[in-house]
Amino acid sequence: MADPFIAETRAILERTPGVLRALLSGLPEAWQEGRDTPDGWQPRDVVGHLISAELDDWIPRAELILEHGPEQPFPPFDRFAMLQRDRDVPLDTLVERFAELRATTLGQLSELVADEDLDRVGHHPTLGEVTLRQLIATWAVHDLDHTAQVFAGLSAHYDQEVGPWKDYLGILLRREDPSAVPG
Amino acid sequence: MADPFIAETRAILERTPGVLRALLSGLPEAWQEGRDTPDGWQPRDVVGHLISAELDDWIPRAELILEHGPEQPFPPFDRFAMLQRDRDVPLDTLVERFAELRATTLGQLSELVADEDLDRVGHHPTLGEVTLRQLIATWAVHDLDHTAQVFAGLSAHYDQEVGPWKDYLGILLRREDPSAVPG
Numbered sequence A, B: 001m002a003d004p005f006i007a008e009t010r011a012i013l014e015r016t017p018g019v020l021r022a023l024l025s026g027l028p029e030a031w032q033e034g035r036d037t038p039d040g041w042q043p044r045d046v047v048g049h050l051i052s053a054e055l056d057d058w059i060p061r062a063e064l065i066l067e068h069g070p071e072q073p074f075p076p077f078d079r080f081a082m083l084q085r086d087r088d089v090p091l092d093t094l095v096e097r098f099a100e101l102r103a104t105t106l107g108q109l110s111e112l113v114a115d116e117d118l119d120r121v122g123h124h125p126t127l128g129e130v131t132l133r134q135l136i137a138t139w140a141v142h143d144l145d146h147t148a149q150v151f152a153g154l155s156a157h158y159d160q161e162v163g164p165w166k167d168y169l170g171i172l173l174r175r176e177d178p179s180a181v182p183g
Helices: A005-024 A043-056 A058-071 A081-085 A091-112 A132-158 A163-168 A170-176 B005-024 B043-056 B058-071 B081-085 B091-112 B132-158 B163-168 B170-176
Strands: A121-124 A128-131 B121-124 B128-131
Touching: A005 A043, A005 A091, A005 A132, A005 B005, A043 A058, A043 A081, A043 A091, A043 A132, A058 A091, A058 A121, A058 A132, A121 A132, A128 A132, A128 B163, A132 A170, A132 B132, A132 B163, A132 B170, A163 A170, A163 B128, A163 B132, A170 B132, B005 B043, B005 B091, B005 B132, B043 B058, B043 B081, B043 B091, B043 B132, B058 B091, B058 B121, B058 B132, B121 B132, B128 B132, B132 B170, B163 B170
Parallel strands: none
Antiparallel strands: A121 A128, B121 B128
8 A cells, every 4th residue: 555644744735825825815914913922923934934944944855865865964954044034025925935935845845755765864963863754744744833833923913802811712821821721 | 093903803704714724625534633632622623613603602692792781691602512513524514614604603793793882891601791892802813723723633643753853843742741842
């Protein structure tokens, strides 16, 4: 039986641009101001970070594994590159830029990776030995993690508007205290 | 200047069905099995809960505030009604059912609530006095909170697949320990 891993992973990777577009495209600016935590990221920062990862992370690392295996460690990845690079770019433009990049990287994934490559090994500078399968799985969960982060940033706009209901809204409580449990 | 509150809130409420459709429609079943926490909800439970709230919560409570003010407390809301009611309903059907209900409730919101009603007061059985404005704000944040919960449920499918990268993926770490901070 064929390994469903690549098809299943693509099912998430293919959806993320449409999810971000459905959520963020044309959204009033007031919703775009909040951060997922007081020192955290606005939705635009999250989309910018996803853009950075499409450019510098997933496909370059897959290529490194396939070409050099564990002998050449992954180069460092700048988690904050977007803060300068995308400073004046409107959120809608960032979402479309991400969608274009994702279409490209999904094409590259098809060309680069077959089932029999998934156990090939690379070297992560802090995590040590990792497989191509783990890299591709992480790509999908990284999408889910950061898209969820956008929702936390959006919620900040109504932190006060909900009044006493805040006690029941974990997404607001956790912005200030990660261990908070809704009442 | 007109109060932007209702229009801003609608901007979130209108987007949620499309976001859930973009994320969940046709998603392979393996992604649908996970829960946001070990005892938590699968994506289908979250969508079912959102359906319950469209039926029994937001509009009925708004009507109660407008018709009776604080004299008639909100009736209790069953947070688990979907577990039996939707047991055999496919996820795609639940998403479309939610989208239909949301279109209806947004129409009701337009008919029922004007800016000058937003300060009217109702009585919540445990929170006490609440305003219509707070109720409607909570409707939007409740959408954001539960949609984010869907992402956590989806991520569970790759809890092991990501290997050592799990240390960096808060969405996985928090499923087991709400206070976990990614490395």
